[in-house]
Structure formats: structure tokens, C-alpha cells
Amino acid sequence: MLTITDVRKTFFAGTVNERVALDGVSLTVEPGDFVTVIGSNGAGKSTMLNTVSGTIIPDSGSIQVSGDQVTKLGEHKKAHWISRVFQDPMKGSSPNLTIEQNMAIASRRGKSRGLSLGVTRSRKQQFRDELAKLELGLENRLGAKVGLLSGGQRQALSLLMATFSSPEILLLDEHTAALDPQRAKHVTELTERMVAEQHLTTIMVTHNMEQALRLGNRLIMMHEGKILFELSEEQKAKSTVSDLLSEFQKLQTVSGEPTLDDATLLETVRVTKEGKP
Amino acid sequence: MIAGIELGLIYAVMALGVYLTFRVLDFPDLTVDQSFTTGAATAAMIILGGGSPWLGTIAGFFAGALAGLITGLLHTKAHINGLLAGILTMTALYSINLRVMDGKANLALLREDTVFTPLREAGFQGSFVGVLLLLVGVLLVKVLLDWFLYTDAGLAMQATGDNPDMIRSFGVNTDNQKILGLCLSNGMVGLSGALVAQYQGFADIGMGIGLIVVGLASVILGQGIFGTRTVIIATAAVIFGSVLYRLVITAALQLGLNPSDMKLISAVLVVIALVLPQMTFFKRWNARRKDREARKVQAGVEPGAGTPATVGGRTGEGR
Numbered sequence: 053m054l055t056i057t058d059v060r061k062t063f064f065a066g067t068v069n070e071r072v073a074l075d076g077v078s079l080t081v082e083p084g085d086f087v088t089v090i091g092s093n094g095a096g097k098s099t100m101l102n103t104v105s106g107t108i109i110p111d112s113g114s115i116q117v118s119g120d121q122v123t124k125l126g127e128h129k130k131a132h133w134i135s136r137v138f139q140d141p142m143k144g145s146s147p148n149l150t151i152e153q154n155m156a157i158a159s160r161r162g163k164s165r166g167l168s169l170g171v172t173r174s175r176k177q178q179f180r181d182e183l184a185k186l187e188l189g190l191e192n193r194l195g196a197k198v199g200l201l202s203g204g205q206r207q208a209l210s211l212l213m214a215t216f217s218s219p220e221i222l223l224l225d226e227h228t229a230a231l232d233p234q235r236a237k238h239v240t241e242l243t244e245r246m247v248a249e250q251h252l253t254t255i256m257v258t259h260n261m262e263q264a265l266r267l268g269n270r271l272i273m274m275h276e277g278k279i280l281f282e283l284s285e286e287q288k289a290k291s292t293v294s295d296l297l298s299e300f301q302k303l304q305t306v307s308g309e310p311t312l313d314d315a316t317l318l319e320t321v322r323v324t325k326e327g328k329p
Numbered sequence: 330m331i332a333g334i335e336l337g338l339i340y341a342v343m344a345l346g347v348y349l350t351f352r353v354l355d356f357p358d359l360t361v362d363q364s365f366t367t368g369a370a371t372a373a374m375i376i377l378g379g380g381s382p383w384l385g386t387i388a389g390f391f392a393g394a395l396a397g398l399i400t401g402l403l404h405t406k407a408h409i410n411g412l413l414a415g416i417l418t419m420t421a422l423y424s425i426n427l428r429v430m431d432g433k434a435n436l437a438l439l440r441e442d443t444v445f446t447p448l449r450e451a452g453f454q455g456s457f458v459g460v461l462l463l464l465v466g467v468l469l470v471k472v473l474l475d476w477f478l479y480t481d482a483g484l485a486m487q488a489t490g491d492n493p494d495m496i497r498s499f500g501v502n503t504d505n506q507k508i509l510g511l512c513l514s515n516g517m518v519g520l521s522g523a524l525v526a527q528y529q530g531f532a533d534i535g536m537g538i539g540l541i542v543v544g545l546a547s548v549i550l551g552q553g554i555f556g557t558r559t560v561i562i563a564t565a566a567v568i569f570g571s572v573l574y575r576l577v578i579t580a581a582l583q584l585g586l587n588p589s590d591m592k593l594i595s596a597v598l599v600v601i602a603l604v605l606p607q608m609t610f611f612k613r614w615n616a617r618r619k620d621r622e623a624r625k626v627q628a629g630v631e632p633g634a635g636t637p638a639t640v641g642g643r644t645g646e647g648r
Contacts, residue, residue: 075353101576129500131499131500142492143495144495145492146487146495146496147417147490149487153484156484157481157485157488157496157499160500165480165481165485167477168481169480171479172481200622200623202627213499313370322620
């Protein structure tokens, strides 16, 4: 489905600020795989996602989607195969357009957009059915501007917009990180359900180790632009947050610097205190 | 008074063009100042050359659109700042317009057949019927624009101005959208120029100077009063704003101000329209309106969701 081969990316090459973001990343994702990605700050998680989505064009290496060579294609061209949910709930929908208009835009993902009306009666019914799955009552407010929704509602809508047109690959970039715990839980549940229902091939970056272990069938950990290790489904089932944490600590003793960002640490402290996985 | 309304309606076509770039695409396009004259000059030359005034009017649209295309290419392909791209095209167009006008600064159309000749001969110009006929014409442009903005292509254009990251992730090339929007917008401006030249009976090299401010005044005044809840309301507000602006100018002239003071008045009008909403009274009034709207939306969704959060940068602004 998705094959990333030896992808490299250096930012500000040749300057004092030179930073290697991806240092030879290779990853093969099979159809139906749900890969969770964890890693320290600056590990290259988001950069990897951005090279797949086309926001960043890699310096070298190749990216293939279902056998098609897409390495150098821009974001809007890759949208034919790939849809994504951003970390910022404000980024995934258009605030001055209505819910139904946003849905209409999403329903044409990667297709040509002609001069037929975006919202028609039959499409409205389809949108209503889809929105009902969110269980937020949005199906009753099709004509409301999206800017009037709360962050959690907008992120749930973004998730629906990204998934209901059946993308070949779904990219989730810490899409629950900006929400309060209750909303984050809701969006996580929705994610699980939608991915399972449509068997979506998914890559999810997260700073929440508990989430990374619980969701998906594969887990990869990145560090300094490389994929450090991967856990298969069976290994994942056996691992705990403290296992992952000790992996991070190993890195720390090697590099002598703290490898975890604050958000991850806080999350970890919370989880271990509650005595869950 | 009637003449003011008539002019307001013809200039409304230009103001709708400004609405498309300034509000929909969120792009301050200064090309307008000269693409208006380009439209007028093109129409005038065709009419003076014995061509049909309708052909001249349509040619005015396409000449304006071409000017918009240049600004669009400079901005998206050459990565020149939007304001600067508009200024560059505008400056270059001054020379081109003079070329189009055969080196003359003024072309008289008084004795030529124009699209308004039938109106004048029937004695409708300057009368209530004339206003009505012009209104129908302007509404036709408005309805076409409304319809376009509600199509799949138009929704993509709206989202390009609203949230470019989002619309790119759904497969839309935002560069192309901006170019298309600038073409359409300046096409409307050129069309308006062609009509104004025929209405006034001349095309002048300076007729477009400061026009962007007139367009902005119309958009901001009209939408300040009528709001921007839907595209249909927003474009109607622009037409209303354009007529209102002309009436204010007419009133100012009758108060004894010089025609040469009009640019100052236009600028002051825009400043007032921009500053007024920042005053405490209007802020409170606006906040209350927003809050009510949000509550209405939230009432139907997620029972007990608490206060509606209108988070994020641009959510507070209308369009």
C-alpha cells in the first residue's frame, strides 16, 4: 500500500541551523495496517507524515502508494490517495463555510471540481447520515458555520471529513493532542471505530504512549530522524507504557539529553499513577 | 439622486469583483485601479472602430480578466507578495492602457452607439425605469456570482481564502484558485469599466485611479450594515454598499465640496467603516450577536456542552 524507501530530509542545509529531520527512513505499510508512531521531540515523526502527505518533498528516497511513484507530488495531488487530520482542530475545516459545505468539499477529495452545485438534496441526506455517526447532533445543524463549533466538535468533523470519502491512506498527526481529555477520548473512540469500519490504512503520530499501545496493529518508535524499533501486534499486546519509557531512558543515557517532551512525560506520569497499562 | 443610484449600480459590478478577491480570497488586489480603465479603453476602442457596443462590453470583461491573470501569475508562480504583484501590474497597465487608447488620454463616446443608447432614446435614462433595468442587469451578475460560489469549484475558491491548508489537503491547487479568482474579479472590474465609459460617454486614462478604495468602501459599508451570513446576503450587501457610497458622494457634492475632494472623502469613509466596529459599543453589540448565533447552533448539538467556544483566529470575522 505505502512504501517509504530510504527517505532523507535536511532542513536549512548548508547553514549553521542545519538539522537532519529524516535520516534514511524506510517503512512498508500493508493494506489495513494501523501504525502508531511515537518518538521524542524532533524525532522526525511529523516530518515523515509531511513527506507522505506532500507538504514536504524529501531530498532523496522514494515514496510509493499502491505501486504509484508519488515522491515528488505536491500536497494537492497526493490528496487523491491520502487524507489527513491535523493537530490543530482549526486546520481541518473551513470556518466561514457551513457544515454541509465543508462536507461537500471533503466528498470531492482528489477529484475534479466542476460547476455543479456543491450541496444538493441527495448529498445532504448522505451528509446527514454520515454526521449522525459522530453522535454530536451535527446532522441537525447542516447550515451552521463551522466556525461556531467547539474545538472538539470541529476535530470530530475533520476526522469524518478525512475518512468518509474512503482514502487509501489516512494520516493522523497528534490529532487529539490539542483537546481536553474528555473530547480527546471521544475523538480517539471515533478514530478507532472509523478505521475499523472502513479498514483504513492508517498512520497515527501520538505523544500518548498508552494510546499508541492500545490502538493499531503496529507501533514504531522514532529518534533523531530514524526508525529505532518496531513492535508487531503480538509484541505490542505484551508491552506496557513502562517498557516504552525504559526504551526512551536508554536513549537518554546514550545522548545525555532528555529525549521526551513535556507533554509525553506528563501523559506518562498520569498513566503510571493511575496504574493502567 | 437618480444618476447617483444608476452609477452606484454600474459600479456595483466592480465592487462585486473587489468582494471576490478581498473577502472570498482574502487577497488585497490593487490591479483594480487600472484593470477598470483597461476594460473601459478596450470597449471604447471597439465602439469607436465601429464594433458592436455589446462586443466592446464583453471584450472589456476579458481585457480585465487578462490583467487579473498577470497579477495571479506574478503572485503564485513568481512568488511576489500579493500587494506588490497588484501594484506592478497596475503600474504596467497604465502604459498599456495608453497604448490601447492610441496614445490619447481621453476618448469621447458621446456620439457613438452604446449599450445605453436604447435606454436614452426611450427616455429611460435618469428615470425610475432606468434604475430598475440597471438593477436587473446587476442582479444578473450577482446571481451568476452567487451560483458560482455555491458550486464545487466555487466552494473550493471560498475555502482557499478561508483555510488554504485544509483545502490543499482535499486536493485543490490553491495557486490555480487564486489565479482563477483574480481573473474573474478583474473581469468584472473591466466589465464595470466598459459600462461606466459608455454611461458617461468617455473613457479616461485616470478614471480608475483610487478605485480600489471605492470598491472597498462599497464592500465594507454594505457588509457592515447587512452582514455576511451567507454569500447571497453578502453580495446583495455589496450592491447596496455601492449605491450608498454614490449617494454619500452625491450628498457631499451638493453640500458644496469639490469633485476633487472625493478621493479624500472615499478614504475617510473607508477609515470610518473600518474603525467604527472597533469601538466598544459596536464590539459589545457584535459580540452579543455572535454569542446568540453560537448558542443557537450549540442548542441543537451536544446537549449540555456548556459555553460555545468560538476558538481560533478567523472565526470571529464574517466575510
